[in-house]
Amino acid sequence: MNSTRKLNIVLLLVFLASLGLNWAARRDPTQPNREPLPEMVRTPRYNAFAPNPNFADGKTLQPPVPGTIPRGYLPLHYTAAKEDALRAGEELQNPLASADAGAAQRGAFVFTNFCLECHGAAGRGDGPVTLRGFPAPPSLLAERALNMKDGQMFHVLTYGQGNMPSYAAQLSREDRWKAILFVRSLQKQAAARTAGGKP
Ligand code: HEC
Known part of the structure; x- marks a missing residue:
């Protein structure tokens, strides 16, 4: 048997074995x-309210x-107390100007x-609502509201x-500032009317 033949037989056997x-x-x-490692591909997950042994509180x-501060949210360090209302008046300023036509329009809305x-x-x-028994709020054109700082409003x-x-x-915070812009424009209009001799 020559060596080529031997090799062919070995190759055939290898092929059959495979x-x-x-x-x-x-x-x-x-x-x-x-x-x-299937868990590397699909991480096992827990449902929100399912017990979880991985945390100390289970x-x-x-x-x-x-x-923690939610994204897009700036904390306000005030409480509902009167002193805090006055402090807000000193510390906060309306970031929007009435010259901003979009803000003024949104404020009116x-x-x-x-x-x-x-x-x-x-x-x-x-x-x-005041016609239906809700206690009437004070006029926003009165002295107190005129003198109230934007931050307090x-x-x-x-x-x-x-x-x-x-x-x-x-x-939203922005809308609150825009509403305040509108209150200011109401006050300005009223002042202009009074100056013009009309009540
Ligand atoms: C449910 C009725 C109601 C709504 C709606 C309402 N207010 Fe008032 N507002 C009141 C009452 C009542 C007061 C007086 C509160 C008090 O001091 O007893 C008041 C007080 C105010 C004051 C302070 C005035 C002052 O002289 O102390 C401002 C400023 C004001 N409101 C602005 C607004 C703006 C701006 C909005 C809309 C975002 C608004 N309010 C929506 C009822 C309302």
Whole structure:
């Protein structure tokens, strides 16, 4: 037997052996394929309210770390107390100017939808709810509101004052400042009317 023939026989045997191996290790199509480290591909997850042995308190939902600030949210360091309303008046300034036409327009929209029912279209404290027994708010054109700083008004809208509830949940911070712009424009209009001799 020459060596080429021997080699051919060896190659044939190797081929047949590989066929045999292929048959022996064939995959069962009814079973999922073998997967190394499947948890690296699909991380096991816990449902929000499921018990979780990985945390000391055994819960999946973890409270945020104290002092956590939600994205896009700036903390306000005030309480609903009167002193804090006055402090807000000293510390906070309206970041928007009435020259900003978009802000002024939005302020008018916010006032009409969220303030007018109590404060009245001109801010005189004669909104429609006062006809139905709701205690009339003071006029926004009166001395107190004229002298009230923007920051304190912001505090009123954010924390409420007396019979006026907080509007923090209904109005974004920006919208509250815009409503204040509109209150100022009502006051200016009233002052211009008085200066023109009309009450
Ligand atoms: C549910 C009725 C109601 C709505 C709505 C309302 N207010 Fe008031 N507001 C009041 C009442 C009542 C007061 C007086 C509170 C008190 O001191 O007893 C008041 C007080 C105020 C004050 C302080 C006035 C002062 O002289 O102390 C401002 C400023 C003010 N509101 C602005 C607004 C703006 C701006 C909105 C709209 C975002 C609004 N309010 C929505 C009822 C309302």
